[in-house]
Amino acid sequence: MDIEGGFCIKARGGYVGGGTKCGRWNPTTEQVKVLTELFRSGLRTPSTDQIQKISSQLSYYGKIESKNVFYWFQNHKARERQKRRRVSVNHREQKENHYEDQNHTNNNNNSSSIKTNITDIAQLNNHQVPDHQHHERVIETLQLFPLNSFSEMEAEKPMRFFPNDCRGNAASFSNYTIGADHMVHMDHHQYHPTLDLRLSFMS
């Protein structure tokens, strides 16, 4: 008996009950892994489009929705920042003006620093094109699944947690390049994606 009607058997991600009980999303280890990898490769605030693609891809590993991806990045970004800030404080009591809080100032001089400050969420609907709102924001092209991110990643499967999740694993990420296509240079006028996620949660 795998699925208890009333419980959510989870093994650090994976199956959530029998379908009726839907608590909150519980990512599978693979999902977390991929997300983390994306994060590490520089992705911070994925665009709507990116989110959808990621979500779509990750659904292979288990139940997931776009909003989960969105939230994951929000939280992860925030918590990484916070963690670092805390460490910083502990170590040397930076009491002076925290020079690091403003995000776009220095951030990481990471190699693949992605600045995509794209306003995430949705995008304007229908007909009327939002025109060239052209925000100043630097928007860099981002490859969602950089080749080097997954290549080997797929190889190692922790397996620590039993594969309760449906579809097991396997699945090579190798050929799913989410944004690898052209990632659409949004550099020019980007359409002001709009609408906040928060609105769409329901329904």
Next chain:
Amino acid sequence: MDIEGGFCIKARGGYVGGGTKCGRWNPTTEQVKVLTELFRSGLRTPSTDQIQKISSQLSYYGKIESKNVFYWFQNHKARERQKRRRVSVNHREQKENHYEDQNHTNNNNNSSSIKTNITDIAQLNNHQVPDHQHHERVIETLQLFPLNSFSEMEAEKPMRFFPNDCRGNAASFSNYTIGADHMVHMDHHQYHPTLDLRLSFMS
């Protein structure tokens, strides 16, 4: 069928244009009026359903989208609070649990059933800790039009948005007559510029 992308005649901002160019929403005075009235009546955080209705109604006066309504309430709520906070601090250092506003004049005769268990957070610009865990969150039907509009204190319970669970009653909008200006009913069947409320990438 003349959809009429939006006659955005604005008293305040002026004429926005014939429907193609739309930077940001520029509410008509009527729209603002209605929104303000709703706010004064106690509405703070309209549900999705409410938002849609409001949007739909207001579309009579001009181009508007659901998200505009959402944002309007977000901003208005925040700014009213902030405004008051500032005044409060400047004037008399209200240290009390001021659940009633000094700003507003006629709102004090609270007698209605709205239970505002919210301990008007804020007041300290500093991030105070809510302290109590207050899991209370009385789930009570949101009253759209409380008889006694308590001023600013945010009678809204942080109502959560359960995916499926509608908090039921979506109050009637039908009877909100603002001043002499009767609200045209939705019957008008405006084109309603979509509600992309439901979004884009949220499944």
Next chain:
DNA sequence: GCAAATTAATGATTTATTCAAG
């Protein structure tokens, strides 16, 4: 070994701050 009780993580919401169009 096992659950209830407790704690740690982290998913999901709300609030505050910032940005920039008009």
Next chain:
DNA sequence: CTTGAATAAATCATTAATTTGC
């Protein structure tokens, strides 16, 4: 200067880890 929009910070709440008493 006003304010719609977007983002970050803070908070809430649920689930998993972990501990504890049997």
